[in-house]
Amino acid sequence: MTFLTHKDTADRLAATCKSYVRIFINEGNDVTTAQRLKDALLSHGGIDGLRVVSKETIEELVEDIRKIPTISKLNNFAFHGDSIVC
Secondary structure (H helix, E strand, C coil): CCCCHHHHHHHHHHHHHHHHHCCCCCCCCCCCCCCHHHHHHHHHCCCCCCCCCCCCHHHHCCCCCCCCCHHHCCCCCEEEEEEEEE
């Protein structure tokens, strides 16, 4: 029986991503920017189970970022609306 670790899974996905980039480059494209890397990974129908986002996409999704001072000192808490219950 073979057990896969998270590293095994990540290595397999990385190899697939590298293959897509290599194919994209062999077709005469370059991969010198984040956008071109995204284009390469989404080429030929993309990779099953892989979602590719860019920094611009992430910034569009972030609407409200609030920082909680000393949050790293807390454990065993829950968020209820705007409150934190310990």
